[in-house]
Every structure is written in C-alpha cells, then in structure tokens.
Amino acid sequence: xxxxxxxxxxxxxxxxxxxxxxxxLQREAKAGRLANAILLSCKDQAYALAVAKQLAAVVLxxxxxxxxxxxxxxxxxxxxxxxxxxxxGKLLVSDSEDIVSESFIRPIFADRxxxxxxxxxxxxxxxxxxxxxxxxEPPANVFHILTCKxxxxxxxxxxxxxNKTTLSKPSKALLxxxxxxxxNAALIEGLCDGFIGKAISLSQIQxxxxxxxxxxxxxxxxxxxxxxxxxxxxxxxYSQHFQLILEIFGIAIEDMLKIxxxxxxxxxxxxxxxxxxxxxxxxxxxxxxxxxxxxGKAAKEQSYNGNATLIIENLLLDILEVKYLCK
Numbered sequence: 273x274x275x276x277x278x279x280x281x282x283x284x285x286x287x288x289x290x291x292x293x294x295x296x297l298q299r300e301a302k303a304g305r306l307a308n309a310i311l312l313s314c315k316d317q318a319y320a321l322a323v324a325k326q327l328a329a330v331v332l333x334x335x336x337x338x339x340x341x342x343x344x345x346x347x348x349x350x351x352x353x354x355x356x357x358x359x360x361g362k363l364l365v366s367d368s369e370d371i372v373s374e375s376f377i378r379p380i381f382a383d384r385x386x387x388x389x390x391x392x393x394x395x396x397x398x399x400x401x402x403x404x405x406x407x408x409e410p411p412a413n414v415f416h417i418l419t420c421k422x423x424x425x426x427x428x429x430x431x432x433x434x435n436k437t438t439l440s441k442p443s444k445a446l447l448x449x450x451x452x453x454x455x456n457a458a459l460i461e462g463l464c465d466g467f468i469g470k471a472i473s474l475s476q477i478q479x480x481x482x483x484x485x486x487x488x489x490x491x492x493x494x495x496x497x498x499x500x501x502x503x504x505x506x507x508x509x510y511s512q513h514f515q516l517i518l519e520i521f522g523i524a525i526e527d528m529l530k531i532x533x534x535x536x537x538x539x540x541x542x543x544x545x546x547x548x549x550x551x552x553x554x555x556x557x558x559x560x561x562x563x564x565x566x567x568g569k570a571a572k573e574q575s576y577n578g579n580a581t582l583i584i585e586n587l588l589l590d591i592l593e594v595k596y597l598c599k
Contacts, residue, residue: 283450287442287468288322297327302335307411307435314439318469320419325437328354328386331415353379356388363395368402375406375414384413392418393425401428409432441466456480462541483510487494487520492551504585511580522567528552529560559598566590
C-alpha cells in the first residue's frame with residue numbers, strides 16, 4: 273500500500289510540475305523576485321498541496337526545478353526546513369504561534385525555510401490574525417506558502433499580504449494520460465471535474481461503481497414514497513462517502529439540465545448506470561432548478577453533522593415532492 277501511495281503522489285507531482293502557474297512562480301524565484309508569502313487558490317486541495325510542495329523545492333533550490341536532495345526530502349515529507357501545517361484538521365491559534373516562532377529559527381539543511389499552510393480558508397479568524405505580522409515582515413529567506421479552496425473565506429488582511437495565484441485545472445490530455453489503464457477510468461473522469469487530486473481520491477474508492485449505481489437508480493427510478501427504503505438503504509451503505517453522494521446527485525442533475533436545453537455534448541457522465549436522457553423526461557427544468565437547491569440544503573445539514581439517514585431520506589422525499597409540484 274505504501275508503494276501505491278508513493279506512485280500516486282508522483283503522478284500528481286508530475287502534473288503540478290506542468291502547471292503554468294507554477295512555472296511562472298519558478299521564473300520569479302529564479303529572478304529573485306518571488307514574494308515571501310504566496311496564496312494558492314484551487315478547489316482541488318490535493319493538487320494545490322502538490323504545487324505547494326514543488327514550489328517549496330524550487331525555493332530551496334533557488335529557482336531551479338530539479339531532482340535534487342532538497343526536492344527528494346520535500347516530496348518525502350522529511351525536509352527539516354519545510355514545515356507543514358496544520359498537523360490535523362483546522363489551523364489553530366497554537367499552530368500559528370508555532371509558525372511565527374519557527375520562522376525566526378535558522379534553517380538546518382538549506383539556506384532557506386518554507387512553511388506550507390494548508391486550507392487557510394478553513395481556519396478561525398484568530399488563527400489567521402496571528403500570522404499577519406510574520407507574513408508582512410518575514411525574517412530573511414523565510415517563505416510562507418498558503419493554500420485555500422475558497423479565497424473569499426480568507427481574511428482580506430491575509431490576502432493583501434500574499435501574492436495570490438489561482439491554479440487552473442491540468443489539461444484534459446494530462447488527466448486522461450493519468451487515468452489511462454486505471455479501473456473505472458471513464459466514470460472517474462466524469463466525476464472529477466478535471467481535477468487530478470479528485471481523480472486520485474476517487475480511484476481509491478473500490479465500491480465507486482456500486483455507489484454511483486445507487487445514486488443513479490434513486491434519481492432515475494424513484495417514483496413513489498412507498499419505494500423510499502428501496503432507494504435510500506443502498507445509499508446509506510456508503511454514508512462514509514456522503515459528500516460524494518451529493519456530488520454525484522449534483523453532476524447528474526446538471527447533466528439532465530444540459531440534455532433538456534439541447535447541450536447533450538457537454539454532459540459529464542458518459543456512462544450513466546441508467547439512461548439519463550430517459551430520466552430527464554421525468555423532470556421539468558423548474559424541477560431540476562429546485563433539486564439544485566435541495567442538494568445545497570442537504571450539504572449544509574451535513575456540514576452541521578446532521579443524521580445521514582434523515583438527510584438522505586428527506587432529500588429523496590423532497591425530490592419526489594418537487595417532481596410532483598413542478599410538472
């Protein structure tokens with residue numbers, strides 16, 4: 273398993289190396305103009321982390337993107353001068369205090385020091401505020417690389433102190449090359465929205481086809497509240513992937529809207545478990561728009577640690593009601 277994870281990590285590192293944004297930052301580093309605080313914005317946080325690690329290696333190697341001892345240690349998570357935060361979950365005030373104090377300790381192996389701070393948008397304001405001074409006036413040869421999924425949730429005072437870079441998706445050709453020969457490749461491509469980090473996480477879910485079939489069955493075949501358990505129980509078998517269940521619902525609903533508005537060529541799900549075109553006939557455009565709102569509501573309830581059984585059953589009942597009211 274360790275070897276598998278290593279090769280997966282190398283796949284995403286190779287994708288990160290081809291990022292136009294990373295190459296631009298590399299040029300800045302080589303010219304000695306790289307900002308000491310960089311904020312990488314991307315919906316795919318696994319990919320953002322890969323870019324952050326590669327950028328850290330570039331910083332340590334003074335703008336060179338090479339296979340060096342520095343880069344090998346960075347990718348292995350073993351470089352003493354590259355610190356990654358938070359240790360788990362959200363960045364805490366105590367983490368920020370560690371970052372500030374560590375910033376003033378001399379590097380051990382290289383002549384520079386890099387801090388990678390993940391998901392800064394998922395941290396409390398107090399933890400972000402603790403970083404302001406060190407981001408604005410960092411010690412010599414100290415760099416802070418922050419990642420976020422939603423830049424609007426990062427404090428404006430943090431944003432103003434960073435070089436902000438939005439990471440674009442890898443090319444479709446690169447994604448398809450990564451997926452070539454992998455199990456469930458076509459399904460993963462339809463679900464990952466072009467993000468290679470998402471593709472990697474999906475490739476590690478062995479029951480992905482069964483989970484997908486359960487969602488599609490509920491969307492396409494549920495027609496009466498009498499059948500609720502028949503469709504909710506299969507979904508609840510995969511409640512540990514609750515967020516993915518909602519994502520598949522959302523992708524299928526968007527594809528059905530594309531079909532109904534004459535944009536069949538733009539659908540994501542090329543291999544649906546049931547015929548999406550036939551299913552779309554059971555939903556009006558107004559019903560699809562309302563189902564979008566229901567999925568947002570379910571996601572919000574889940575973020576508050578709501579009961580998965582209740583959320584899924586209520587979602588299916590609400591979809592039935594919407595289909596009836598929006599005929």
